[in-house]
Amino acid sequence: MDNLGVVDQRVDLPQEGPTYDAAWSPTGMEFIIIYGFMPARATMFNERCEPIFDFGTGSRNTISFSPHGRFVALAGFGNLAGAVEFWDKNKQTLVGRAQLSCTTMHGWSPCSRYFLGATTFPRLRVDNCFRVVRIDGQLIHEHKMEDSLLHQVVFKPALRGVFPDPKTALDDMIGGPMQAPTSAGSTKSQKKEKTGVYRPPGSRGMASSVTLHDYVEAGKVDKAAFLSSGSGLSAAPARSSTGRKVVPGMDPADFPTGPSKAAIAKQKKKERERQVKAQKEAAAKEAAAPVKSTPADIQTVEAGEKLAKKLKKKLRSVDALKSNQAEGKELNQEQLDKLASGSALEKELAEIETRIKELSA
Template sequence: MAPPITLRGSQGLWMVGGPPNLQPLQEFKGEQGNRVRVMTYSDNGTLFAWSNGENVTIVNTSDLQVCQRIDRPKVLQMKFSPLGTILATWEYYSVDRESNKGVPNLFLWNVETGELIKNFIQKKQIKWAPQWSPDEVICVRTVNNELQFFENGNFDTVHTKLQLQKVVDYCLADSGPPYMVAGYVPGVKAQPSFVRIYKYPNFGGPNAALANKSFFKADTVQMIWNKAATALLVLTSFEASDSSYYGEQGLHFLGSNGETSLVPLAKNGPIYSVEWNPKSTEFCVVYGYMPAKATLYSMKCEPVFDFGTGPRNFILILCLCGFGNLRGNMEFWDVKQKRLINQSQSPDTTTFEWCPDGEHILTATTSPRLRVGNGYRVWRYTGELLDQVLVDKETELWEVLWQPSPELRKKETVLRYKPAVLATPDELPGVKGGVYRPPQSRNQAASVKLHEYEAPSNMKQHSQEPSKAASKNKKKREAKKAKAEQEALETGSANSYSQVSNQQVPDMVATPIASTGNPETDKKIKNLRKKLQQVEKLKEQQKSGKTLEKNQIEKLKSEDQLLKELEELELG
């Protein structure tokens, strides 16, 4: 049985059971009215807390009974430590008028006793929460351009520090020991930005960093560790750009073994979503101008599988979604078999969350993103809609959460389904509206397609056919070769021509070039092919008796080296 779902809105705070019992849980008292500002679960799902503007209430999820109340009326943010022993709360920063000093607004509470452990001053709401290792042995927070580390719940003494000049962001890996932490320092003037990986507590010395990746054009970064803490993905964003109104983004790979790389993307445009698989061996990226492309990569940043293009901007494990300004298209994939399980649509979705059992998902339309049509839907990975609940028009739904369950996450879901055929959004049932067309063009076949969708890589082999231009060029090359062979036979030099023709690269520019996934590499291959075509023309001129200049003769001598470079680039 799936764990329950918790909902927060203008009606109050309430719970409903997970599939198959999707009914309100009467044993949970909850709250009435619109006073609940924030709610959160512990990582292990054993504790649930919320703030109603008067106090913070903590309940034990095993019996839904209150186990602690903390008298803090102005709490706006909350977070449990991984084992649920500490609750961190944050309030707006303020200054005492008499002393003209800042008042502590970050508090750490003992969940068992309700006593205050430690308070700090944390001015900014962004990145307000401390980060713990999964076993709670170490805890880290940033203070004045340095990272301060505490051990074993002792917050009175800073155990060690990582000093990086002007560090603005950090990310502690969700694993260990050994514990890994990454720090980000933005670039200044002509200096590049960089991200470095360290192993706790080895922070001293010039060679302390396990990996270092520098880059330009980065106003903000998002750091994403895999579960094994063996690799880190860094998503960079740069607002000012001459090439795009929406700015530029880049995706960088850092390994804890020191390897770094720029993740090659086969399509220009923004990066919408990045996600590691649970086994930490592969990651998936949704990127490019619409229709967006989705690609699965290995730990060497090599494309493993191409899911083609579609209306997507979000990925969660094996579901590719198109939310926000898209129609809510959802594609469920069997990643092991590289098969499409099903396609569904959940319009106006603002929240998407997997159930811990790996079989059900929760989609919701919430305020303030959308103030009309608020409600939630529960689905199965096969695309079956199990339940749909819409709140009253005068009511708003603010947040929905599925109770965490580590035990269910450890179980691998056995997929049972009948493979589906990939369809475009217009072909899916239940879609209302469509693209606007002027009255004189209605009820007629469209002459121009707005988007040309690309099939997944395992379907391209069966669907792709050579274009007319490629077929025409191929016929020309074959006719040219046959003519040359006939001339060689007539002059009695067929053997010598055969030896030369094996090295020729005829009509290389006209031949379609398969992309390597790296724009720079594709550009080099194109240039080499042009040079080899020039060499072929020079050889023909020399054969016809024309006297070549010195630089042209040198170009002929470079043919072997050009062929070798081309072969190395194409083989990767």
């Protein structure tokens, strides 16, 4: 955290899968993320990136905070069916549900009491309409465009302060007793209606089969256990005895055996690199090896020229080291030893050249 109170923090999520939406509350004190394979999970974090409340799982991909930040709509628009959940963020309770199918445009009223969902052109050319629902999910108004297209619809904006922060009780906000949220599509009812998690036919009866649809109940978050609260989808993928990934439900007799193509290619690459390294080391060792023959051992001009060629090559290497040292470059001990052998190499080369002249005469 810096002097301005800004936190640079990585947010780890317990479930594997895409992140559909993330949004800060207008108060700037918390944010919500929708993530994981469907049914997606939604979690609220505080400004220190600590999980504080879990909205459970559901068919949703959109987060929309009310202007005052007290309420938040978690909705499934686009390629989803249009289910909307309205939550009182402060009290962390579900206050209403609505069904706004084919919604392409949405928004809150300035008073934070009503939510608008519209089906507009050019996203859809048919069934253009708009609907206004209350925060408890009750339909207030619906208008269908019979013979025309709807391009845009929004609530009339208002200056800040015209509508006070709705801190009153929910019954007072809507002018009467609030109805309990309908149970249709709720996380709890979905879990009760499920007789068991779906398993592919080939993996039924196997303890290692992957859970495709895990439902998480809404509630307070245990920070210590948050990252371990994911579904089976976040578990490590199944692997065969050779360590290779296998498809859940695959017959063990069909498990791949032996190393994969990638492993074989990697091993070949390492072998090529090892061979190249060995060749370079051998060449360097040969170049650094001293010339054991003496001028008296040379019996032919060809043998003498061969030895002289090797000595001249070593002297060129010594000259290069002298240049590096003159430029201020630091030499290691091996290079210093080679540099010190320069005088002996020059003397040996002179003797060999004299021997070559003798043999030539």
